[in-house]
Amino acid sequence: MPDPLISRLKRLIVEALKLEDVSPNDIPDNEPLIGAGLNLDSIDALELVVQLEKEFGIKISNSEESRTALASIEKLAAFIRQRADPARLPH
Amino acid sequence: MALVSPTPSVYLAAYGCLTAFGNASATYAALCNGERALTLQPALGNRGGDAVPLALCRGRALDETAPPNWLPYVQELVTTLPAGDWGSPRRPVFVTSSNFGVGSLYAYRQTRERVHLDYGTPSSCVDWLRRELGWGENVSTFSHACVSAHLGFLQATRALHAGLADEALVFSFDFLSPFVAGGFNALKILNSEFPAPYENRASGSIGLGDGAAYAVLTRERSELQITAQALHNEMHHFTANQADGAGFAACIQQIMPAVGGRRLWAKGHGTGTLEAGRLEVAALEQAFPAAPLVSWKGSLGHTLGSCGAVELAIAAECLKGEYIPGTVGSHAPGFSATVAFDPLPGRAFDGVVCTSNAFGGAHAALLLSHE
Numbered sequence: 001m002p003d004p005l006i007s008r009l010k011r012l013i014v015e016a017l018k019l020e021d022v023s024p025n026d027i028p029d030n031e032p033l034i035g036a037g038l039n040l041d042s043i044d045a046l047e048l049v050v051q052l053e054k055e056f057g058i059k060i061s062n063s064e065e066s067r068t069a070l071a072s073i074e075k076l077a078a079f080i081r082q083r084a085d086p087a088r089l090p091h
Numbered sequence: 092m093a094l095v096s097p098t099p100s101v102y103l104a105a106y107g108c109l110t111a112f113g114n115a116s117a118t119y120a121a122l123c124n125g126e127r128a129l130t131l132q133p134a135l136g137n138r139g140g141d142a143v144p145l146a147l148c149r150g151r152a153l154d155e156t157a158p159p160n161w162l163p164y165v166q167e168l169v170t171t172l173p174a175g176d177w178g179s180p181r182r183p184v185f186v187t188s189s190n191f192g193v194g195s196l197y198a199y200r201q202t203r204e205r206v207h208l209d210y211g212t213p214s215s216c217v218d219w220l221r222r223e224l225g226w227g228e229n230v231s232t233f234s235h236a237c238v239s240a241h242l243g244f245l246q247a248t249r250a251l252h253a254g255l256a257d258e259a260l261v262f263s264f265d266f267l268s269p270f271v272a273g274g275f276n277a278l279k280i281l282n283s284e285f286p287a288p289y290e291n292r293a294s295g296s297i298g299l300g301d302g303a304a305y306a307v308l309t310r311e312r313s314e315l316q317i318t319a320q321a322l323h324n325e326m327h328h329f330t331a332n333q334a335d336g337a338g339f340a341a342c343i344q345q346i347m348p349a350v351g352g353r354r355l356w357a358k359g360h361g362t363g364t365l366e367a368g369r370l371e372v373a374a375l376e377q378a379f380p381a382a383p384l385v386s387w388k389g390s391l392g393h394t395l396g397s398c399g400a401v402e403l404a405i406a407a408e409c410l411k412g413e414y415i416p417g418t419v420g421s422h423a424p425g426f427s428a429t430v431a432f433d434p435l436p437g438r439a440f441d442g443v444v445c446t447s448n449a450f451g452g453a454h455a456a457l458l459l460s461h462e
Contacts, residue, residue: 042330046278063279064294064365 004090005077016051017044033070045070052076056084100349101248102313102462104258108304108404109168110391111146115304118391118401119408122416123434127390129285129298129420134276135269143281144298145272146392151301153269155198157206161266161301162223168303169224172260178227183256187233187243187263189396192216194268237360238322238447239263240304240399241455245320247308257309263400264303271395272299286363286393288386289372289430290421295365302394302401315407318442318458321345325452332370332452339374339446342454346444347378349458353442355379356415356435358406360448361386362393371448372426379444383431389420399447399455406443406459413437 010024013033017040031037034045048070049060058080060066069079081089107114111128112121121128128146133139136153147153148164178184196211198204210216217232233242240263247259275281275297284296308317323342327333357375361368361384375384387402388394394401409415415435418425423432442460449455 041328049279050277060279061282062284062294062296066279 003077005080006073008090009073009076012051012055013038013048016048027073029073031072033072033076034067052080056080056088058083100316100318101251101308102311103306103315103317103407103459104309104311104313105173105307106305106404106407107168107171108302108401109148109164110302110394110401111148111300112391113149114171115404115408119405119412119416122387122390122405122419123414125417125419127285127420128300129390129392131283134272134281138269140273141276142283143272143276144285144392145267146298146300147267148301151266153267153272155194155207155268157195157198157204157210158219159192159195159210159266161264164266164301165220165264165303166224168305172305173307175258176227177260178221178229180229181257182229182260183247183250184221184226184230184260184262185233185243185247186217186220186230187239187261187396187400188213189234189236189239189265190268190271191234194270197268197270234396235453236449236451237393237395237398238449238453238455239396240403241320241322241447241457244306244308244317244399244457245322248317248320251308251310259308260305261308261400262305263397265395265397266301266303267299275299280364285420286389287421288361288363288389288418289359289368289384289425289427291424291426295363295368297362297364298388298392300392300394302391302397304397304400304404306400306403312462314462315410316460316462318460319346319349320457321455323454325454327452329451332367336370336374338452338454339370339448340377342456343374343378343444343446346456346458350442353460354440355382355442355444356431356440357382357384357444357446358402359384359386359446360398361418362388367448369426371446372430375444375446376427376429380429382429382444383435384427384429385416385418385431385435387416387419389418399445403445403457403459406445409437410443410459410461415440
């Protein structure tokens with residue numbers, strides 16, 4: 001059974017960044033989100049961070065932290081689990 | 092895409108600046124003492140927000156007023172300008188800024204009070220300023236993010252050498268507002284950490300500062316000259332630099348033929364971000380391996396579009412003074428051994444390379460030296 005947080009994050013990326021021709025299932029769990037893989041850039045990263053902060057009530061305080069969090073979907077999920085109120089996570 | 096100064100030099104007949112420390116002389120003295128103007132303040136002014144490093148002019152609040160509360164500071168700075176008919180046909184004014192009165196536009200959006208619109212756009216803001224300062228109609232406006240002031244210097248130089256002006260005034264300003272501070276805070280590069288330009292640390296951050304400055308350029312010989320100028324735009328990405336730093340190098344290389352045998356130091360852009368800082372240091376080190384490198388934004392904050400003019404005025408003070416302030420707010424290890432953290436002896440040098448860099452791979456450099 002797929003991890004509900006990972007599924008939610010993939011949907012959020014497609015929706016927040018209005019990715020055309022990409023479905024949530026196309027996003028691999030272990031590939032970098034910025035640069036390679038989805039080929040997102042720094043502006044995409046910023047939009048994504050803003051959405052993540054809103055949805056999960058977390059704070060990403062600088063661009064290096066954002067880069068760490070966005071290293072891959074799996075890393076992002078782990079980052080959010082560490083910081084978010086469990087009540088805000090999908091079950 | 093590169094623009095090279097069409098002539099080898101122009102003279103700096105007068106200069107001045109205003110920062111959180113005061114005028115150019117006070118700012119120079121504070122930097123030599125290693126003082127930091129930045130303090131942690133709410134990014135959104137009286138509406139709160141994260142505490143971020145800001146350096147506002149003394150007594151000025153971040154919040155918007157109508158007219159903008161920075162006008163008296165500009166008026167005070169302008170009193171130190173050489174008297175004359177600025178804005179007349181032979182004495183043009185080149186106004187540069189990154190944000191102009193954008194905070195007023197945001198204030199209008201927040202309050203719906205139309206009075207803010209008089210200052211909210213570049214044209215309305217500069218026109219208002221021109222009238223308040225008593226300048227004539229020969230005022231041009233230029234903006235290109237953080238290389239805005241350099242763009243003004245180059246346009247003024249061209250006007251002088253084309254015979255279109257006897258003297259040219261480059262006037263640059265950028266005063267902070269909740270919109271600007273909040274925007275950089277949202278970008279995650281303005282956070283609760285003080286900036287440490289060129290310091291090799293785990294995360295980068297910037298500070299922001301109020302800044303205004305002027306430079307009067309002329310063809311008449313004077314003590315200090317801008318020996319060479321260059322602008323370069325990578326046209327690579329609308330925010331990012333080329334990853335290999337080629338844009339930084341391409342700009343700096345344009346001024347190298349003018350260096351001659353001068354003993355140089357370098358005043359870099361050095362905001363406190365890591366990626367751009369590393370690229371900048373590498374390019375400067377490659378071009379000028381013997382030139383110690385400093386940045387003052389760890390103290391003054393980044394004065395945005397005015398930074399090139401503010402830092403030119405301080406660099407001019409350095410060429411006349413005994414010391415060159417070090418990179419205030421930063422500590423070893425740096426990105427390179429060329430980074431100078433402590434003040435340098437001014438007499439060991441006879442010229443300075445001043446660089447600025449902007450969003451979207453825009454780069455600027457100039458060489459300021461004794462005549």
